[in-house]
Amino acid sequence: MPSASPSSRLLLHCWSGSWLRPSRGVPSQDQARATSVAGIRLQRNHTCRWHSSGGELEDMRIAILTSGGDCPGLNAVIRGVVRTAGAAGVEVIGFEDGYQGLVENRVVPLYDDAYIDRIIRYGGTILGTGRLHPDKFKAQIDTIKANLAEHEVDALIPIGGDGTLRGAQFLHDNGIPVVGIPQTIDNDVDGMDYTFGFDSAVAVATEAIDRLHTTAESHKRVMIVEVMGRHTGWIALHAGMAGGAHDVLLPEFPFDIDEVCARMEKRFEQGERYGIICVAEGAEPKGGNLDGQGDGEEELDEFGHVKLQGMGYQVARAVEKRLGVEVRSSVLGHLQRGGTPTAFDRVLATRCGVNATKAVLEGKTGKVAALHGEKIDLIDFDQAVGRVKSVPDYRYQNLQGLLG
Numbered sequence: 001m002p003s004a005s006p007s008s009r010l011l012l013h014c015w016s017g018s019w020l021r022p023s024r025g026v027p028s029q030d031q032a033r034a035t036s037v038a039g040i041r042l043q044r045n046h047t048c049r050w051h052s053s054g055g056e057l058e059d060m061r062i063a064i065l066t067s068g069g070d071c072p073g074l075n076a077v078i079r080g081v082v083r084t085a086g087a088a089g090v091e092v093i094g095f096e097d098g099y100q101g102l103v104e105n106r107v108v109p110l111y112d113d114a115y116i117d118r119i120i121r122y123g124g125t126i127l128g129t130g131r132l133h134p135d136k137f138k139a140q141i142d143t144i145k146a147n148l149a150e151h152e153v154d155a156l157i158p159i160g161g162d163g164t165l166r167g168a169q170f171l172h173d174n175g176i177p178v179v180g181i182p183q184t185i186d187n188d189v190d191g192m193d194y195t196f197g198f199d200s201a202v203a204v205a206t207e208a209i210d211r212l213h214t215t216a217e218s219h220k221r222v223m224i225v226e227v228m229g230r231h232t233g234w235i236a237l238h239a240g241m242a243g244g245a246h247d248v249l250l251p252e253f254p255f256d257i258d259e260v261c262a263r264m265e266k267r268f269e270q271g272e273r274y275g276i277i278c279v280a281e282g283a284e285p286k287g288g289n290l291d292g293q294g295d296g297e298e299e300l301d302e303f304g305h306v307k308l309q310g311m312g313y314q315v316a317r318a319v320e321k322r323l324g325v326e327v328r329s330s331v332l333g334h335l336q337r338g339g340t341p342t343a344f345d346r347v348l349a350t351r352c353g354v355n356a357t358k359a360v361l362e363g364k365t366g367k368v369a370a371l372h373g374e375k376i377d378l379i380d381f382d383q384a385v386g387r388v389k390s391v392p393d394y395r396y397q398n399l400q401g402l403l404g
Contacts, residue, residue, distance in 0.1 A: 059091065059152075060089075060090045060091070060154050060361075061090065061091045061092070061093065061151065061152050061153050061154055062081065062085055062090055062091070062092050062093075062153070062154065062155050062156075062157060062357065062360055063092070063093050063094065063095060063107075063148065063151065063153040063155075063156045063157070064077075064078060064081050064092065064093075064094050064095075064110070064127070064156070064157045064158075064159065065094060065095040065096075065098055065099065065101065065102055065127060065156070065157075065158050065159065066078070066098060066125040066127050066128070066129045066159045066160065066183075067098030067099050067129055067130065067131070067132075067158060067159070067160040067163075067164040067167070068098065068129060068131060068160035068161045068163055068164045068183075068184075069129070069161065069184065069185070069337065070123075070124050070125055070129050070337055070338075071183055071184065071185045071196070071197025071200070071201070071337055072123045072196075072197055072200035072201075072337075072338075072339060072340065072341030072342070072345050073183065073196035073197050073200065073341045073345040073346060073348065073349035074124065074125035074127075074129075074159060074183060074197075074349070075119035075120060075122050075123075075124070075125060075126055076119075076120045076196070076341060076345070076346045076349035076350045076353070077159055077181055077183070077196070077349045077350070077352055077353040078094070078110065078116070078119065078125070078126060078127065078159075078353070079116050079117070079119055079120050079350065079353065080349065080350040080351070080352070080353025080354045080357070081157060081353040081354075081356065081357045082110045082111070082112050082116050083112050083116070083117075084353065084354045084357040084358065085357050085361075086111075086112035087112075088357075088361055090357075090361065091109075092109075092110040093107050093108065093109055093110060093151060093153070094107070094108050094109075094110050094126075094127045095107060095127070096108060096127055096128045097127070097128040097129060097130040098128070098129050098130045098131065098132065098160070098164070099130075099132040099137050099158075099164075099167055100130045100131075100132045101127075101128070101130075102144055102147060102148075102156075103132065103136075103137070103140045103143055103144060103147075105143075105147040105150070107151060108127070120346055120350070121340060121341075121346070122340070123200075123337075123338050123339045123340055123341060124338070129160075131163070132167075134163070134166070134167070137167055137170075138170060141170075141171075141174055144171070144176070145174075145176065148176065154177065154360075155177040155178065155179065155360040155365055156168075156171065156176060156177070156178050156179075157178070157179050157180070157181060157356050157357070157360065158171075158178065158180055158181070159180075159181040159183055160180075160181075160182075160183060160184075161182065161183060161184035161186070161188075161189060161195075162184070162188070162189055162385055162388070164180070165180045165182060165189070165368060165381065165384055165385045166385050166386075168180040168368075168381065169381035169382075169385055172365070172366045172381065177360070177365035177366075178365055178366065179356045179359045179360055179364070179365055179366075179367055179368070179369065179378075180356075180367070180368040180369070180381065180384070181352045181353065181356050181368070181369050182195045182352075182368060182369070182370065182384060183195055183196055183197050183349070184197055184198070185197040185198055185200070185201035185228060185235065185336055185337060186198070186228065186229055186230070186231070186232055186234060186235065187232070187234040187235070187389070188231060188232040188234065188388050188389050188390070189384055189385075189389060190383065190384055190385075190386075190387040190388065190389045191368070191370055191379050191383035191384040191389075192370035192371050192372065192379075192384070192389075193371045193372060193373065194348065194371055195371075196341070196345045196348040196349040196352065197337075197341075197345060198234065198235070198345075199342045199344040199345045199348075200336075200339070200340075200341045200342045200345045201227075201228065201235050201336040201337070202235055202238045202239050202242065203342050204332065204335055204336045204339065205225070205227045205235055205236075205239035205243070205278075205332055205336060206238075206239045206242040206243045208225055208239075208243075208330070208332055208335075209225055209239060209240070209242075209243025209244070209245055209276060209278060210243055212225055212276055212330065213243075213244070213274075213276060216274040216275070216276060216328075217273055217274045219274075219326065220273045220274055220325075220326070221274055221325070221326045221327060221328055222264055222274065222275040222276075222277065222316075222319055222320075222323070222325055222326070222327045222328075223274070223275070223276050223277070223327075223328055223329075223330065224277050224279055224312045224313075224315050224316045224319070224327065224328070224329040224330070225245075225276065225277070225278050225279070225312070225329075225330050225332065226279045226280075226281055226310070226311060226312025226313075226329065226330070226331045226332065226333075227239060227278060227279070227280060227281065227332050227336065228280070228281055228332070228333070228336050228337075229250070229251060229280035229281055229282055229283075230251070230281060230282040231251055231282055231388050231390075232250075232251060232252065232280075232282075232388060232389065232390050232391060233248075233249075233250025233251050233252055233253075233280040233282075233283070233391050234391060235280065235336065236248055236249065236250055236278050236279065236280035236283075237250060237391055237395060237396075237399065239278060240278035240399070241399060241402065243276070243278070244276070245276045245277060245278040245403075246263065246264070246267060246275045246276050246277065246403060246404055247260055247263055247264070247275070247276075247277040247278070247403050247404070248277075248278045248279075248399060248403065249277065249278070249279045249280060249283040249311075249315070250280050250283055250391055250396065251280055251282035251283050251284060252390045252391045252396070253391075253396055254283075254284050254285060254286045255283060255284075255285055255286065256285070256286050257285055257290055257315070257318050257319075257322070258322075260277065260315070260319065261318075261319055261322045261323055263275075263403060263404040264277075264319065264323060264325075265323060266404055267404060268323075268325075277315060277319070279311055279312045279315055280311075281311055281312070282311070283311050283315075284311075290314045290315070290317075290318045310331070312329045312330070312331055313329050313331075315329070316328065316329035348371060351371075351376050352369045352371075352376060355369050355376040355378070356369045359378055364378060366380070366381065367379065367380065367381075368380070368381060368383070368384045370383075370384065
């Protein structure tokens with residue numbers, strides 16, 4: 001099989017894996033090799049021929065995948081891509097489980113039908129998601145090109161966070177037409193105002209804080225609620241503010257545990273009977289640990305990320321020890337990723353899908369769809385990857401007057 005060079009931009013197309021459109025009725029007997037995916041049957045044609053594309057393809061095909069951590073709104077993006085492409089007469093296929101599925105050539109067809117129409121209100125992703133180590137991903141560039149060529153893919157739309165967009169940039173640099181769509185509940189992708197998934201996560205965390213207020217006051221306790229946010233504190237900032245938390249601890253601003261305790265103590269002196277502290281999972285105390293907790297070497301996962309040791313629990317124990325009051329901690333964890341997306345996330349995700357698809361149809365690849373004010377703009381990968389969008393100092397200072 002011929003190999004595609006990095007500069008070919010998928011000029012070679014293999015018909016050995018082209019999809020034959022299935023009938024909506026009962027499959028015929030000559031569809032014996034059909035594969036069933038989500039109730040849709042598809043067939044592979046086994047005659048293979050290669051050619052160099054001499055210009056615009058008669059039948060355009062877009063592929064999409066969802067990679068990295070899931071979040072509410074992913075299905076809305078998929079729907080937006082499929083329906084926009086379908087209106088232009090363009091086919092869409094999906095690779096399962098992110099870049100892993102792209103490497104392993106696991107493909108499903110996506111049709112503008114009743115199933116796709118309904119998924120806007122569902123959390124998660126119908127394509128599945130996963131993570132693939134960057135080194136393993138890059139080592140498979142020839143396989144990726146062959147898989148895309150096999151399915152006659154003219155452009156790929158990867159949907160994910162910083163790692164996914166880094167992968168998309170790598171594919172773009174190696175001659176594959178790509179338009180990236182950012183998604184993360186952490187809202188930490190640079191170059192844009194908000195990412196979809198964030199609003200839904202904040203809504204979940206805010207509701208949790210609302211519920212903790214009543215039980216904390218009833219039992220005269222200090223309640224610690226730990227939310228997601230390894231490197232940035234956007235969820236803690238917004239949920240803490242919206243939920244009326246009495247202290248908020250963010251990764252960007254190391255905290256002094258004695259100051260945290262002083263704010264709680266002041267509340268009790270003023271007659272209050274409880275306190276709520278919202279802690280981002282990546283928050284760090286000044287000096288690096290609390291009362292010796294967290295001492296020792298940090299454990300890393302396969303991607304080089306530090307395995308966090310439960311900062312919410314550590315803060316709870318430190319506050320209880322210093323103030324002598326009853327303290328409980330709750331870790332929301334993956335609750336923030338699941339469930340129905342908010343209206344804001346459905347709209348933003350859909351708009352990203354629509355605009356990314358239009359960019360592909362117009363040949364504007366090598367870009368990322370980004371929310372700027374009320375507009376979805378196309379920005380270069382260099383503007384979106386490599387930097388983390390942290391909570392700025394002025395937002396943190398605005399919060400200070402609300403604490404205690």
